[in-house]
Amino acid sequence: MNLSKKLIEASLYEKINLTNDEQNVIYQILDNNLNGVTEYYDTFCPYCKLSTTFRLNLKHQVKSDNRLIFSLYNSMEKQYFLISYECSRNSSHTLLLTIKVYKEAIEKVGQSPSRANLDKNKFKKYSKVIDSEMHSELTRAIGLFSHGVGIGSFVYLRRIIERLVFKAFEKAKVDNPSIEKDFLNKRFTEKISALKDYLPSTLFENPKIYSILSKGIHELTERECLEYFNIIELAIELILDDELTKFENEIKKENLGKKLNSILSLD
Numbered sequence: 515m516n517l518s519k520k521l522i523e524a525s526l527y528e529k530i531n532l533t534n535d536e537q538n539v540i541y542q543i544l545d546n547n548l549n550g551v552t553e554y555y556d557t558f559c560p561y562c563k564l565s566t567t568f569r570l571n572l573k574h575q576v577k578s579d580n581r582l583i584f585s586l587y588n589s590m591e592k593q594y595f596l597i598s599y600e601c602s603r604n605s606s607h608t609l610l611l612t613i614k615v616y617k618e619a620i621e622k623v624g625q626s627p628s629r630a631n632l633d634k635n636k637f638k639k640y641s642k643v644i645d646s647e648m649h650s651e652l653t654r655a656i657g658l659f660s661h662g663v664g665i666g667s668f669v670y671l672r673r674i675i676e677r678l679v680f681k682a683f684e685k686a687k688v689d690n691p692s693i694e695k696d697f698l699n700k701r702f703t704e705k706i707s708a709l710k711d712y713l714p715s716t717l718f719e720n721p722k723i724y725s726i727l728s729k730g731i732h733e734l735t736e737r738e739c740l741e742y743f744n745i746i747e748l749a750i751e752l753i754l755d756d757e758l759t760k761f762e763n764e765i766k767k768e769n770l771g772k773k774l775n776s777i778l779s780l781d
Contacts, residue, residue, distance in 0.1 A: 664739025
């Protein structure tokens with residue numbers, strides 16, 4: 515994970531501890547001199563409406579003189595700084611971060627566009643396998659996380675897992691009506707086990723995803739939920755990737771069958 519990824523994906527007001535190398539990069543950013551270090555972040559540009567790479571733009575940094583930066587960076591005194599990235603497709607499209615600098619950490623206190631705006635279109639590719647309500651729940655979860663609400667974000671992520679499981683249950687009932695017996699009385703991890711042939715492999719092989727979300731809602735602190743959010747979001751992306759791949763393969767097989775039949779009909 516590069517420093518830019520850590521900064522942009524952090525929730526607001528989260529104090530980010532830095533390694534020695536990361537501290538040096540921050541100092542170089544504030545000093546407008548990266549000495550060959552490249553900082554970038556791949557994401558969706560809400561202005562271009564396309565995937566892009568945002569690159570650190572040193573020309574637009576807002577800073578004090580070098581001597582003051584050095585003094586601030588090596589004391590517990592806090593100071594605000596602006597870090598600017600520009601879209602590789604259109605340099606007028608910028609991603610701005612406002613940070614506080616501490617001795618061995620930084621705190622993100624502002625971001626524009628927000629993490630939610632950067633990510634809300636990331637899940638559009640899954641529109642073939644999730645409905646508009648599930649898409650809304652994903653973006654709500656990211657929005658809550660980006661504003662430092664950890665437990666609330668876990669509520670929406672858990673609802674997504676539940677929707678996927680009950681969607682699989684409806685398919686399973688068509689093929690095997692007997693599965694309905696006692697299904698609703700099973701523990702949720704048992705429901706997942708009962709739907710092996712209907713669930714994305716990532717979810718079936720990792721039922722702990724749901725357990726972690728439930729633990730987050732009932733036991734974990736806000737800070738712990740925020741710490742684990744990106745891991746669970748990645749898990750859900752992989753689950754949806756499984757669903758999308760399966761859907762696209764089924765379409766390809768159907769199209770292949772039609773084309774083969776059309777060839778045979780020429781005889």
